[in-house]
Each structure stands twice: as structure tokens, then as C-alpha cells.
Amino acid sequence: MVLHTPAPEPRTMLQKHLDYFDPDHDDVFSPYDTFVGFRDLAYPRWSAAIAALLVHLALSYKTLPKYKAAEQRFTLATFIASIPHRIWSYIPDPLLRIHLDNIGGIVHKSDPQMFNDQGEFDSQKFEKLFEMYSSAPNRDSLTRSDVMRIWRSQRSLGLFRYIGEGLKWLGRWYTVSPRSGSMTKDELRGCYDGSILYLLAEQRTGQVGSTKTASNHVAPADEMAPLLSSDVSE
Template sequence: MSEKTSLQKHVGYFDPDGDDIVWPADTFRGVRTLDSTSLFVGTNDVTEMFIFHFCWHFYPVLSLHSTRSRIYIKNIKWDVHGTDSRAFDPYGNFVNENFEKIFNEHSTAPEKDSLTLWDTVVMIWNLHSANDFFGPIASLASFLIAYYLLAGPDGKVKKAHLKTVYDGSGFHSIARQVALGRKRGQLDPTLKF
């Protein structure tokens, strides 16, 4: 198999056995490793499983998911919904220019290096596609999870931190820091272990 795309690496965190199939239980366990101490994460686990394992069955893509709610990582490019940040191209590759555009156009920070929760809501509103009713919900859920995990005490998510979520490289670092007892607001997904 060729090199995995950024989107495949992002989803690959939730595939602990490396078989390129993500089951609902894999998603549940993966989310638990990112924040196992709060009530929100229990709700988040259910939300993640609902969005990523149930809702995608309504998209008319043949052989994308089975009736057992499996997600095949090799087909994940078909799961990019209409209302997204455009940081992934149609093949699942990370597009840095579009990622930078998120901050240049939607960040209210003077340095354009972070996003507040309101910046994110405005971005999703501005990027939503006409007649796409599910996409804004999926985008908001994804960004709320990232915001919940990564926002610092100032209520902002740093650009460098969010980038590690897009390419999947930050999940392992976040999980390691949570295992070592670090709490939300103290996590730095750019740390290497």
C-alpha cells in the first residue's frame, strides 16, 4: 500500500490493531484515551460513534461501510462532507494553504495564530454548503471536540496544536499526556514522546 494520506493517519489513531478497519468500540476506546476524566467525554464517545459509525450509512457511497458500522480507512476520503474546513483535498491529503486560510480569514487574534470557539462557529457558518444539513453538524461536533481538548486557559486553540489533529500526529501525544495526568488546558499535542 502506498503512503497513507493525512486523513487516513488522522482516522488511523482510532485503529489500535492496525487492520485498517475502525469499529465503534475502537472509536470509543480511542476517544477515552484522549480524555478519560470528565463527564463530557462519555457524551463525546457516544457522539463520535454516532457521527462516524451510524450517520455515514446514509451517504450513497457503495461499499463504504458495512452493516456492522465499520469504517474502512482506505475509503475514508469518501467521508469528507460538504461543509468542512477544506483542509483536506478530495483524496484525503492535507492542504496547508487551506489550513492557513482558516486562520487568515476566521481568526480574531491579532497574530492570526489561534481560534476561539466563536471563530470556529463563524467559520463553519461561512463554509457551509447549500443543502448540506449534516455537514455543519459534523463540522461543529469535530471542532467542539478539538476545542474541548486543546483550548488553553485563554479559550483559544493554537494553530500548531490544531494542525496536529488534522494530520493525526497529535493524538498519541495527547493520549500520553492524559495518561501522565495532564488535564485539559495543559495539553500540548506538539510534544514528542
């Protein structure tokens, strides 16, 4: 068990989406960190291991630190000296670490796309998702059937991305584990900004200190507070 606490502000929504898995807040986390994070959310060992591997296979190379040329006059000598650094920045990390500093340009290429190119959350597309697919009278929650309709609507993405989207929705549903049979707006938004992960980890592991998450994340405290008292399946 690891004590999960929010990272200091400012953070983009996409960084908050993954901050939970970086407990020491050094902006670099390994597959083991992610495995422990999923275990603290009550994932079985096998599914936590598979989820961690898939996340890092998808994001590790895309977030590699890229070579940045120093501000100096360009000469043949400086160019030759920079070649090893340029090459190194394209070699995959054998440890599959994810670098949060470079996550800003990595967006979920799904439709609807919830993050813009800067890694910020698109609230309008989030609301449109519920308007289009929610079967609730107030359009404020998603049932399992609604989630399946969202997934089926993404068949045009291609086989691998379509499967990837299905796995992401399965992960969100399993993480929240709504006993009511519906995932609310607050719960889904909490998955996107990461705030619900701290609350669920506290509920499922008895951690101390993660209750300050709601005030440090995008989701307002008055919206997230009911989640603390809701029943969550083990």
C-alpha cells in the same frame, strides 16, 4: 486503555486523521475502537459513545469494500457469478466498521475543505482559514469566538451538514481543551493529521510509546513538542 501508536507510512493525511482509532493497524476499526479512543482522550462515556456512533454512521457505508472485477475475459457466466459479490458490496455493514483503505475518496464536504479528493491536506486553505477568521495579532490561533464565526459562515451547507460542522468544531475544541482560550495552528493541524491525539492520550492516560508520533506524522517535532509540556484540562 489502549496503547495508541502511529501506523506505518505511507499514509494520506485523511488516513492519519483516523489512524488513532485503529490501534492494531489492520485498517478496519469498529465503533468500540472509536469509543475507547475518545475515552482515552478523557471524553465522558456518554459523549464518547455518541461521538463514536456519529462517526461510524457517517463513514461506515462510504468506506465499504467495493467489488472489483477480476482481470479476465468478460462472459455471461463470469458476469452471473459476480452478481452476489456486486450485491454484497452495497449491503451496509451491520457492525458499522470503517475501512481505512477506502477512506481516500471520502473528503469533508465543508467550506473550507481541508482535504482534496485523494485525502491529502490542503495547506493553502488551512492558512487561509486563519487569515480570514483569526482575531490574534499574528493570525496564528483561534478563539472560541473565531470558531463560532467559522461555523456561522457555513450556514449555506444545509441544516444537517451545518449541524455536522458544528459538532466537528466542538469536538476539536473539546479534544484540545485550550486553557489559554485559543487553539493554535499546530493544535488544529494536529487534529487534522491525528498527531495531537497520540500526545493528548499519553498525557491523559500515561501511555508509553506514543511520543514517537510527532516524528512519524506530518507535524514536525519542533512544532508539536510544546504540546507535551502544555497544560491540558482533564
